[in-house]
Amino acid sequence: MAVLVYTEHEDGKVKRSSYELTAYASELAKQFNAGPVVAVSFGNIADSELATLGKVGAEKVINFQGEGTDQVDPTLFFENMKNVLDELSPKFVVFGANNSGRALAPLVSAYLKYGLVPGVVELPREENGKLIFKKNAYSGKAFADYLVNTEGAVIMLMRNSFDYELGEGNAQVEVRQAEGNKAYVIEKVEKATGKVPLTEADVVVSGGRGMKGPENWYLLEELAEELGAALACSKPVSDMGWRPHTEHVGQTGLTIRPTLYIAVGISGAIQHLAGVSGSRYIVAINKDPEAPIFKACDYGVVGDLFEVVPKLTQAIREFKKKQAGG
Amino acid sequence: MKILVAIARTPDTTAPIDFVDDGKKYKEEGVQFIINPYDEFALAKAMDLKDERQDVEVTVISVDSNKADQLLRKALAIGADKAVRIDVEPEDAWQAAGEIVEWIKKSGEQFDLIFTGKETINYNGGLVGGFIASLLGYTYVPETYKLNITDDGKLDIVREIEGGRVYLKAEMPAVITAVEYLAEPRLPSMRGIMQARTKPFSVEQPAGIQPLTTTVKHYLPPKRKECKLIDPENIEELVEILHKEIKVI
Ligand SMILES: Cc1cc2nc3c(=O)[nH]c(=O)nc-3n(C[C@H](O)[C@H](O)[C@H](O)COP(=O)(O)OP(=O)(O)OC[C@H]3O[C@@H](n4cnc5c(N)ncnc54)[C@H](O)[C@@H]3O)c2cc1C
């Protein structure tokens, strides 16, 4: 028995979301007495960095290295995970509800014949010996309780759904060579430009059609800089080519769940909200007091963004200066 | 070349979300159902390939009750050659995928490409494609943004990943899941609607695949508390909130 968790890293660091997944896995292990938490990771990374997963309860990390492990390849990754599944017979396998989760979790579920619950937002509860998971449904407009009919479960956890703290401890790290067939030949990888990856960001500053044009984005960039935030946009903004499509959030774009989402010049259409309604706080800046975004936010400023945004950036800058000064 | 496009029925994107039967079922009354938006992109891509090449035959399939007939007819009118409906409303993605795979095996069809959407907008799984690939041993290419078939029969693909794109080559047979922009959705033409009437449309009995998960109930999220308005002349109040309550500065 064990709880297996699929973790990822970027620029030599374990992703924040992977600590969250591992902490969730640890809580599952505790709650169901399901044995040790073992993390699986792919690609080159320092043992000492992987060992930090011990701070959220991983006992061991199995790291597959070698050719083809830098980018998710469903065939290669699954074939190697299969060995670990056979060795450990986990009761739970935990993935993120993101594109690597979608690439791998169905293969693991089909192999183990464990029910797969996508978009989980909480720890499960047990009723009559069966597990019930709360999940996101209707693109953020509803939740659903799913009952798993099998002995174990594969889970895809939504980001920012589980609070955790870093404790003490080091996981034991075992490095293995990845072996097996590949699904693809990868020719090129293009990274989005932002400093903070959008789906990992704690704060997101987002612009809509109210920004009037790409030349005005420096206003949002400056605000984002002060907040250490990532940039996002509404769909028309990326359709018109003002911003790259990789920044588009909403029903047809990315789903994000940051602590704070700041919507600037965005009307708040239902398809837009589908991608951001999981944010802990939403702040809106819009000149139209009737804009639907004001029905969906926690704090709102009714005003011209071209005046409000620079003022806000300036006020944050001054606040930080004052704090630093004592 | 044979292409299969899996089509799910979802409520219109602007439809109100409400539930009946103690939250077990979505309230369908008065709601317009559509082809899941991502499946529209997948279908359009299949049509583009059909236009580019002479040898393409496109089958559309849905695991659903007769409520999906109208959507499958629409797909035929858009240009698909055949429609298949497996007569059961599936409980989960495993059941839907399993039924599709059982039908493929039973019919003896050899599909080179199977398209699904990235996810359904009601179930939000994104699982059916992965299950099908796994059960058939096909190459799995989730979240495909661009697709071309090269002269030597390889798939030339751009995939969307978080924070970027991956350019890759893959082999057929493959399961592709479609994101927006894979192709421009098409509308049925008058001629297409006429032709659709005579195209093959078969209704099959389910193989009886059991779901691995079942829905206990749905519920609506708690309402956000009323929005608090901040005077733009007093933006410092917002800075205080960012510091004290939201704790991001
Ligand atoms: C199937 C489908 C899927 C879709 N998917 C998505 C999706 O994934 N993501 C998405 O975002 N949209 C999506 N849409 C589109 C969505 O319906 C809206 O059209 C879109 O979100 C509107 O973008 P916007 O808010 O930037 O623009 P608008 O609706 O034009 O809003 C601009 C806002 O800016 C405000 N404004 C203008 N000038 C100023 C100023 N000087 N100062 C302050 N405020 C100002 C205006 O008051 C207005 O509220 C989808 C639509 C469909 C049909």
Ligand SMILES: Nc1ncnc2c1ncn2[C@@H]1O[C@H](COP(=O)(O)O)[C@@H](O)[C@H]1O
């Ligand atoms: N009942 C169904 N019948 C046919 N295809 C389906 C069905 N449900 C889902 N699909 C396909 O699988 C994709 C992903 O669905 P899901 O895993 O339910 O989010 C959809 O975009 C469809 O292409």
